[in-house]
Amino acid sequence: MPPPGLAGNLKEFEAGGSGDWFPSAEIRYYTNVFVVQDDKILLGYKKRGLGIHKYNGFGGKVEPNESTLDAALRELKEEAGITAPLTHAGTLLFVVPGEKWAHIDIFRAEEYTGVVTESDEMRPKWFDTTDIPFDQMWDEDRYWLPLLLSKQSFSGRADFEREG
Numbered sequence: 122m123p124p125p126g127l128a129g130n131l132k133e134f135e136a137g138g139s140g141d142w143f144p145s146a147e148i149r150y151y152t153n154v155f156v157v158q159d160d161k162i163l164l165g166y167k168k169r170g171l172g173i174h175k176y177n178g179f180g181g182k183v184e185p186n187e188s189t190l191d192a193a194l195r196e197l198k199e200e201a202g203i204t205a206p207l208t209h210a211g212t213l214l215f216v217v218p219g220e221k222w223a224h225i226d227i228f229r230a231e232e233y234t235g236v237v238t239e240s241d242e243m244r245p246k247w248f249d250t251t252d253i254p255f256d257q258m259w260d261e262d263r264y265w266l267p268l269l270l271s272k273q274s275f276s277g278r279a280d281f282e283r284e285g
């Protein structure tokens with residue numbers, strides 16, 4: 122059963138939250154794309170904005186009237202210069218008190234067309250799948266990225282406390 126707030130378990134969400142879970146809030150939708158080829162994974166070094174100086178997949182906010190798939194394709198092209206057939210790999214929900222909830226649809230690609238190109242937002246770099254730089258990524262990536270690599274569908278939720 123997925124955590125409260127994700128499809129398949131909306132009971133707590135619709136009830137407004139209770140117990141250990143934060144109350145429901147407006148949701149902001151994001152995408153994230155990981156290209157995996159043989160034993161390599163393409164990550165991007167974030168040069169500005171949210172997650173600056175971290176490695177991540179390529180993605181961003183879903184614009185109004187855009188599907189998450191369309192948004193994922195657009196962001197992959199904008200940030201890495203490539204186009205790829207995408208498979209939905211999993212869904213994450215991040216809850217920060219006082220902020221909109223972040224719902225992130227994660228996609229995987231095993232082939233692409235175009236030339237991987239640095240953008241003003243991301244510097245792409247290939248890594249061995251045995252040498253992923255988790256210490257330079259979002260803290261919780263280490264829990265679900267192995268599932269993406271092994272093609273196991275996943276859904277997860279992280280509730281954060283605010284510091285500073």
Ligand SMILES: Nc1ncnc2c1[nH]c(=O)n2[C@H]1C[C@H](O)[C@@H](COP(=O)(O)OP(=O)(O)OP(=O)(O)O)O1
Binds near residue numbers: 177225
């Ligand atoms: N905790 C965590 N783990 C893994 N990935 C993420 C997070 N939090 C996140 O926000 N993300 C991902 C989701 C998105 O792919 C990016 C953030 O997108 P962002 O750069 O803010 O969105 P854009 O639309 O590209 O931004 P601008 O173009 O408006 O600057 O990180």
